Structures are given as structure tokens and as C-alpha cells.
Amino acid sequence: MATEEAPSGLQIHPMDQFIVKPLFGGDAIHWYTPTNVTLWMGLAVVCVVALLVLGTRGRAIVPSRVQSIAELAYGFVYKMVEDVAGKDGLKYFPYIMTLFIFIVFANFLGLIPGSFTTTSHIAVTATMALAVFFAVTILGIVKHGVGFLSLFWISAAPLVLRPILAIIEIISYFVRPVSHSIRLAGNMMAGHAVIKVFAGFAGVLGVGAVFPLAAITAVYALETLVSFIQAYVFAILTCVYLRDALHPHH
Amino acid sequence: MATETHAADAAAHGGEAVGMPQLDFSTFPNQIFWLVVTLVVIYYVLSRIALPRIGAVLAERQGTITNDIVAAEELKLRAQEAERAYQKALADARAEAQRIVAETKAEIKADLADATARADAEIAVRTAEAEKQIAEIRAGAMASVTEVAKATAVEVVAALGFKADAGAVNAAVDDKLKG
Numbered sequence: 001m002a003t004e005e006a007p008s009g010l011q012i013h014p015m016d017q018f019i020v021k022p023l024f025g026g027d028a029i030h031w032y033t034p035t036n037v038t039l040w041m042g043l044a045v046v047c048v049v050a051l052l053v054l055g056t057r058g059r060a061i062v063p064s065r066v067q068s069i070a071e072l073a074y075g076f077v078y079k080m081v082e083d084v085a086g087k088d089g090l091k092y093f094p095y096i097m098t099l100f101i102f103i104v105f106a107n108f109l110g111l112i113p114g115s116f117t118t119t120s121h122i123a124v125t126a127t128m129a130l131a132v133f134f135a136v137t138i139l140g141i142v143k144h145g146v147g148f149l150s151l152f153w154i155s156a157a158p159l160v161l162r163p164i165l166a167i168i169e170i171i172s173y174f175v176r177p178v179s180h181s182i183r184l185a186g187n188m189m190a191g192h193a194v195i196k197v198f199a200g201f202a203g204v205l206g207v208g209a210v211f212p213l214a215a216i217t218a219v220y221a222l223e224t225l226v227s228f229i230q231a232y233v234f235a236i237l238t239c240v241y242l243r244d245a246l247h248p249h250h
Numbered sequence: 251m252a253t254e255t256h257a258a259d260a261a262a263h264g265g266e267a268v269g270m271p272q273l274d275f276s277t278f279p280n281q282i283f284w285l286v287v288t289l290v291v292i293y294y295v296l297s298r299i300a301l302p303r304i305g306a307v308l309a310e311r312q313g314t315i316t317n318d319i320v321a322a323e324e325l326k327l328r329a330q331e332a333e334r335a336y337q338k339a340l341a342d343a344r345a346e347a348q349r350i351v352a353e354t355k356a357e358i359k360a361d362l363a364d365a366t367a368r369a370d371a372e373i374a375v376r377t378a379e380a381e382k383q384i385a386e387i388r389a390g391a392m393a394s395v396t397e398v399a400k401a402t403a404v405e406v407v408a409a410l411g412f413k414a415d416a417g418a419v420n421a422a423v424d425d426k427l428k429g
Contacts, residue, residue, distance in 0.1 A: 015270060018271040020280065020281065029276060030280065031282075035277075041288040044288065048292050048295065048296075048300075053300050056300065056303050056304055059306070059307050060307070067307075070304060071307070074301065075308070094301055097301065098296055102288065102292050120272070121272050122272045122273070123277070123282055123285075124282075127281075127282050127286070
């Protein structure tokens with residue numbers, strides 16, 4: 001912790017922003033307790049509804065600005081699913097759109113100063129990653145039965161190498177949800193913590209605070225980019241896993 | 251917010267965040283529950299309202315664009331047809347004009363030839379008439395000259411003191427005139 005570097009005066013708590021706490025007082029956090037998680041996820045839902053439902057209310061042939069953005073988001077994810085997972089992957093487009101749009105809005109809402117970033121929590125990203133993992137695994141087994149195991153048996157490789165490659169493939173397959181979830185949560189957490197550390201410096205440097213402020217601006221710009229890119233990465237990896245489930249033969 | 255968070259946290263956990271709040275497993279059920287609620291709500295909103303609507307709008311736009319392109323194609327064909335008709339009419343008119351010009355030219359040429367022939371004939375007739383008159387005048391003049399010559403000859407012979415034989419003188423004059 002930063003506090004250990006300078007016990008006197010410099011008080012930086014970069015991780016405090018990630019604390020889950022009840023909205024209406026009390027200290028017990030049951031599974032149903034409305035917390036700041038509830039609030040910021042609720043706001044993400046509000047944003048989704050505002051963009052994709054209220055924004056497209058006009059159903060205009062020549063779209064308004066908000067409707068254009070909604071159509072862009074739709075077209076962006078639709079094309080990604082079609083390109084990566086193939087035509088038969090389009091059946092699962094609403095699920096991937098749900099994940100993508102939720103992550104995008106959670107990430108961007110987290111950029112509001114003082115907000116709570118739900119996607120910085122491993123509990124959230126791991127739940128989504130595991131849901132994707134189990135969904136595509138079950139889908140692959142249901143669609144292809146034992147044939148799904150050919151995903152691990154690379155017929156293009158020489159026969160002697162195949163068992164070794166199969167072990168590597170199986171390990172990498174089961175590591176997928178770990179990397180899938182930690183990538184997103186780690187990116188979100190690290191960026192926000194860095195901003196908070198710089199902000200702590202700015203508080204004690206007086207006039208010299210322009211340097212940490214400039215750094216905050218730069219990191220903030222980077223985080224804006226990262227917010228979108230990580231949502232994109234999460235969605236496109238989901239599409240890749242979906243493709244493996246639909247077409248396990250290399 | 252940060253200090254608030256800190257204060258609230260101090261109340262809730264008896265201090266600042268120890269390590270990573272991400273690894274505080276006591277909050278996991280809460281987060282997972284609300285995440286599932288959120289995702290289910292978003293999924294229902296998307297699959298029931300938003301996505302069909304946007305898909306329909308995009309399909310409708312695509313249809314409109316396709317229709318417009320077809321209509322434009324049709325109009326273009328029609329314009330081309332109209333142009334062809336115009337060109338044909340122009341060519342026809344030009345051919346007709348040329349024909350009329352040629353016809354008129356031939357007619358004029360025929361008229362001209364006719365008039366020339368008639369004028370030539372008239373000129374020939376007039377020339378013949380004039381020649382005849384000239385011949386008559388010449389003949390008349392010749393006769394007068396002969397007469398005068400004969401009379402003069404008689405007078406000259408008489409003046410010279412000879413007795414003129416009118417018959418001999420006339421014959422001599424005629425002889426001279428012929429010679």
C-alpha cells in the first residue's frame with residue numbers, strides 16, 4: 001500500500017474506491033443487500049435502455065444522433081459475431097451483445113470521478129467468463145458429442161506430437177476463463193488505482209501538482225481507450241470460444 | 251467521495267481497505283447476485299425490444315435503399331430511351347431536310363434548263379428574223395446602189411459627151427458589180 005511509503009502526511013488509498021459497501025448503511029453485506037454494486041449496475045442498465053431503447057424510439061429511416069450510435073453498436077457487434085463465429089454464431093448474438101454493452105457501460109461509468117467500477121471486480125468478470133466457458137463447453141458437447149474433443153486433437157500435427165499438443169490444448173482451454181476474467185478486471189483496477197495514486201500525490205505537492213495532474217489527464221485518456229478496448233476484447237474472445245464450440249475441427 | 255468512502259469503510263470494516271477489496275470473498279455473493287440480475291434485465295431488454303427494433307430499422311433502411319436504387323435504374327433506362335427517341339427524331343428530320351433540299355435543287359435545275367432552252371430558242375428566232383431583215387436591207391441597198399450606179403453612169407457618159415446607150419451601160423454596170 002502507498003501509505004507504507006510515506007506514513008506521515010501522504011495518505012493514498014488507491015484501493016478504497018473498490019470497496020463494496022451497503023447503500024443504506026449497516027455493515028452486513030448479504031447476497032441481496034443493495035450495495036454500490038447494485039447502484040452502478042443499475043445505472044448501466046439505465047444507460048443501455050436510454051441508448052438502445054429510448055434512442056431508437058423514432059425508428060427513423062434517417063437516424064437521429066443517438067439512434068446512429070445505437071445502430072453503430074448493433075452493427076459493430078453483429079459484424080464481429082458474424083466474422084469471428086460465423087453465420088451460425090448469429091443465433092447467440094443477443095448474448096454477446098448483452099455482455100459487450102454491459103461491459104462498455106460499466107467501464108465508462110467507472111470513469112466518472114467518484115464512481116464505482118463494477119467490472120474492476122474479479123467476482124463480476126469471473127462470473128461472466130465462467131458463464132461463457134460453461135456455455136460454450138456445453139454447447140460444443142451438445143452439438144458435436146465426442147467430436148468436440150477433436151478440438152484438442154490437432155490432426156494437422158505429426159502423430160507423435162499430437163498427445164503433447166493435446167495436453168497443451170487442454171490446459172490452455174481450461175485457463176481460458178482465468179485469462180478472460182483477469183484481463184478485464186486487472187485492466188480496470190490498475191488504471192483506476194494509478195489515477196488514484198497520482199491524485200494522492202497531487203494533494204500534497206502544492207504548485208508541483210501540475211505534473212501529477214498532467215499524468216492523470218494522460219492516464220485518463222488511456223483509460224477511456226482501455227474501457228472500450230477491453231469490452232471489445234471480452235466480446236471478441238467470447239466469439240472465438242463460440243466458434244471453437246461450433247466448429248471444433250481445426 | 252474518496253474520503254466519504256474511506257469514512258464509510260472505516261465504519262463498515264473498521265479501517266481502510268486491507269489488501270485488495272477484489273479478494274474480499276464476503277462480497278462475492280452480493281456482486282454475483284446483482285450481476286446476474288443486471289445481465290438478465292439487459293438481456294431481456296435487448297432481445298425483446300432493442301435488438302429486434304434496430305434490426306428492423308436497419309432492414310427497412312436496406313430495403314428503402316435497394317428500392318431507390320432500382321427506381322433510379324429504371325429512370326435511367328427511361329432517360330436513355332427518351333434520348334434514343336430524340337436522336338432518332340433528329341436524324342429523321344435531318345434526312346427529311348436533306349431530301350427536300352435535293353428535290354428543290356433538282357426542280358430549280360430543271361426550271362433553269364427549261365428557261366435556258368426557251369430563251370435560246372427565242373434568241374435563235376430573233377437572230378433569224380434580224381438576219382432576214384438585214385439581208386432584205388442589204389438587198390434593197392444593193393438594188394438602190396445598182397440603180398444609182400446605172401443612172402450615174404448614164405449621166406457621166408452623157409456628160410462626157412457621148413450618146414449613152416442605156417442598155418449597154420446597164421449591162422456594163424451589172425457586169426462590174428458582179429465582178
